[in-house]
Amino acid sequence: MYYDEFAVKENLSLPSLLEVLSDVLYRYSKHDPSLQQPLRSILSINGQQNALLNLPCIDIHLGYMCVKTITSFPESSPAIDGAVSLFNSNNGRLLLIADAKEITARRTATASFLATQLLAFKKWKNEQKENAILTILGCSVQGRAHLDVFTQLFKWNKIYLWSRNMTHAINLQSDYSSKLSNIEILKDLNDNRLQQSDVICTCTASEEALIGLKQVKKGVHINAVGSFRETMRELADDLMLSSDTQIIVDSKESAMKEAGEIIQSKAKIMAELGELIHNDKFSNDICNEKITIFKSVGIAVEDLAAAIVLYESLKK
Numbered sequence: 001m002y003y004d005e006f007a008v009k010e011n012l013s014l015p016s017l018l019e020v021l022s023d024v025l026y027r028y029s030k031h032d033p034s035l036q037q038p039l040r041s042i043l044s045i046n047g048q049q050n051a052l053l054n055l056p057c058i059d060i061h062l063g064y065m066c067v068k069t070i071t072s073f074p075e076s077s078p079a080i081d082g083a084v085s086l087f088n089s090n091n092g093r094l095l096l097i098a099d100a101k102e103i104t105a106r107r108t109a110t111a112s113f114l115a116t117q118l119l120a121f122k123k124w125k126n127e128q129k130e131n132a133i134l135t136i137l138g139c140s141v142q143g144r145a146h147l148d149v150f151t152q153l154f155k156w157n158k159i160y161l162w163s164r165n166m167t168h169a170i171n172l173q174s175d176y177s178s179k180l181s182n183i184e185i186l187k188d189l190n191d192n193r194l195q196q197s198d199v200i201c202t203c204t205a206s207e208e209a210l211i212g213l214k215q216v217k218k219g220v221h222i223n224a225v226g227s228f229r230e231t232m233r234e235l236a237d238d239l240m241l242s243s244d245t246q247i248i249v250d251s252k253e254s255a256m257k258e259a260g261e262i263i264q265s266k267a268k269i270m271a272e273l274g275e276l277i278h279n280d281k282f283s284n285d286i287c288n289e290k291i292t293i294f295k296s297v298g299i300a301v302e303d304l305a306a307a308i309v310l311y312e313s314l315k316k
């Protein structure tokens, strides 16, 4: 009944997760009445950064209900802890309880990869696809999960890693050295290799902007993962507000309440990721001249997708 982080990692197929994620995000953005997801609750402890989060949702179309309860304690390691519970929505039976750290890490990175497919790969010519450069900022749990998912699902020409503490980047490079020989470390964010990157994933808990318009190239795609509070941000206002930037989010309702970059810059949101799925008009509006930003804060239907994939794989 309880699946720990190792069981989650071993049994959560990324291609299946990508498929179920696309389906639930598509129906979420279409306001499909069979899918219910209220805004999550974030209860802060003594007004500090430490918090208890609750993310429920019901999907009567797929026949499941899910609730993830996690703590976020940024000064602890790991920063996130908790469990995901999956239920049958026809009879109310509890089906599975699984480690939330691994589910959160993998569903978040897979959502970023889905955004990269829809916002970057679709607009690239073959040559850019064959020579694509990925940069990951922040080398803790999310940075590691992004490296893992992005390299399992796509072949990158080069990968650059940056972390505020360089040892973390070096350790991550070393952990992957037997599988990947194309990882390099960026010592700082003014390194012009950042400007050569086709895709950048920002995976930090920063409260100050780490990158601005001057540090990235025209047409870059950015997955901004880290911020989920008004006071947090990884991207500067000039990047958020440029007329060359198109901003996509996982949920407009959540992003406007939680995404620091969006609240602070008052940048306009172009669409939710789910609106881009099965939508040729939107895909055609995304062009190679524009910078695309997928700002995620994390929503319950993503955990539901992961829990369903896990449950159905364990049932076999």
Ligand SMILES: NC(=O)C1=CN([C@@H]2O[C@H](COP(=O)(O)OP(=O)(O)OC[C@H]3O[C@@H](n4cnc5c(N)ncnc54)[C@H](O)[C@@H]3O)[C@@H](O)[C@H]2O)C=CC1
Pocket: 072, 074, 078, 079, 080, 104, 105, 108, 138, 139, 140, 141, 142, 143, 163, 164, 165, 168, 203, 204, 205, 206, 207, 208, 210, 224, 225, 226, 227, 228, 296, 297, 298, 299
């Ligand atoms: N969008 C989403 O769906 C999700 C977002 N998150 C958020 O993503 C971020 C990363 O998550 P984890 O790796 O689990 O957190 P973590 O606490 O394990 O790591 C935080 C990372 O941020 C770096 N960092 C903190 N302050 C910084 C600063 N001022 N400048 C540069 N780097 C800084 C740390 O060095 C560390 O590498 C967190 O803010 C977390 O809350 C986490 C889960 C899901």
Ligand SMILES: O=C(O)C1=NCCCC1
Pocket: 070, 072, 080, 104, 228, 297, 298, 299
């Ligand atoms: O969606 C999640 O799960 C989280 N989002 C923001 C940070 C904590 C976990």
